Amino acid sequence: MDRRPHLILLIVAVASSTLAAPGARAQDQAEAAGGSAQAPQVVEPEVERRTVKPVTVPTENFEIGAFVGIASIENFGSNVVYGSRIAYHFTEDYFAEAIVGRTETGKTSYEFPPGATQLLTDGQRKLTYGDLSVGWNVLPGEVFLGRERAMPGALYVTSGVGITRFGGDDRFTASFGAGLRLLVSESLAVHVDARDRMFKTDLLGRSQVTHNLEFTISLTAFL
Amino acid sequence: MLAVAPADARAPIEVVVKDAYIDLHTGPGRSYPVTFAVERGVTIELLRQRTDWIEVRTARGQRGWVHRSQLENTLTPEGNEVHLSGTGPDARTGHKWEAGLAVGDDKEKDEWIADLT
Numbered sequence: 001m002d003r004r005p006h007l008i009l010l011i012v013a014v015a016s017s018t019l020a021a022p023g024a025r026a027q028d029q030a031e032a033a034g035g036s037a038q039a040p041q042v043v044e045p046e047v048e049r050r051t052v053k054p055v056t057v058p059t060e061n062f063e064i065g066a067f068v069g070i071a072s073i074e075n076f077g078s079n080v081v082y083g084s085r086i087a088y089h090f091t092e093d094y095f096a097e098a099i100v101g102r103t104e105t106g107k108t109s110y111e112f113p114p115g116a117t118q119l120l121t122d123g124q125r126k127l128t129y130g131d132l133s134v135g136w137n138v139l140p141g142e143v144f145l146g147r148e149r150a151m152p153g154a155l156y157v158t159s160g161v162g163i164t165r166f167g168g169d170d171r172f173t174a175s176f177g178a179g180l181r182l183l184v185s186e187s188l189a190v191h192v193d194a195r196d197r198m199f200k201t202d203l204l205g206r207s208q209v210t211h212n213l214e215f216t217i218s219l220t221a222f223l
Numbered sequence: 224m225l226a227v228a229p230a231d232a233r234a235p236i237e238v239v240v241k242d243a244y245i246d247l248h249t250g251p252g253r254s255y256p257v258t259f260a261v262e263r264g265v266t267i268e269l270l271r272q273r274t275d276w277i278e279v280r281t282a283r284g285q286r287g288w289v290h291r292s293q294l295e296n297t298l299t300p301e302g303n304e305v306h307l308s309g310t311g312p313d314a315r316t317g318h319k320w321e322a323g324l325a326v327g328d329d330k331e332k333d334e335w336i337a338d339l340t
Binding site: 057058059060061089090091092132137140141142150152154161171172174183199200222 | 236249250251252253254255256269270271272273274275276277324326334335336337
């Protein structure tokens with residue numbers, strides 16, 4: 001007899017948990033809809049079920065393109081540089097960017113005199129780099145070209161790290177840059193960039209950090 | 224504040240403005256000037272999304288970029304809720320991976336090193 005209160009409590013607990021279960025309510029509604037001969041409910045539930053339809057607007061957060069310009073490799077002259085870039089825009093303010101590029105370097109002043117020792121082979125004079133950067137759109141706004149045309153654009157700064165293959169070696173590279181992005185059409189943008197790629201080299205006899213400036217123009221598409 | 228009624232993936236995504244009005248910017252950012260305002264009850268089409276900004280087009284052909292905050296929590300003409308996909312902080316709380324980068328100077332080898340995690 002001592003167990004009767006416990007039994008009652010158990011029954012109450014089971015009954016309440018069953019009523020609270022979402023499936024139970026759905027079952028009740030299904031039975032009601034089926035016209036089962038149950039006693040009418042005293043309180044009709046007034047829960048309107050809304051269908052959630054996620055809207056998938058096409059996103060264009062990736063920006064892919066190619067660039068060409070001039071790269072000055074310290075002590076090794078200036079030459080045409082070309083490459084490609086891909087960016088992902090996290091927010092209207094910040095983006096990440098991966099860049100690969102290639103240029104051909106010239107001779108140092110040591111190598112010009114007739115009979116002078118050549119520091120690098122032709123293959124070693126090719127310079128290839130790749131880096132990852134984060135960018136910040138510092139000054140977004142419209143840019144006016146003449147009186148009639150205004151284009152959305154942004155002045156941005158970037159900072160990144162990467163690898164430069166030059167002189168038969170891979171060198172860790174840090175880069176800093178700034179650029180202007182202009183949206184020339186719905187999905188196309190033109191960039192003008194300046195970057196400083198810094199890496200250590202001992203090709204000229206002593207280890208030094210070289211600053212290698214690069215000026216490029218890019219055409220990109222938002223995808 | 225909008226709602227959508229796409230019958231299929233390629234159908235125009237149309238919603239009805241539910242806020243008192245929405246601002247149409249010339250570009251996908253808060254810094255771009257507002258050139259139009261669209262009032263409540265007007266049907267607009269959602270064209271594309273860049274970060275948190277959605278390009279919309281009105282029936283009269285006016286186009287502009289609206290921030291996501293002015294287009295969510297809205298209802299379709301049928302009364303359905305609308306959830307816009309987003310790239311904001313809310314959308315990234317459930318991320319599954321992340322990467323880190325450490326950069327240093329190796330004095331012994333006299334070279335910079337980087338460590339990707």
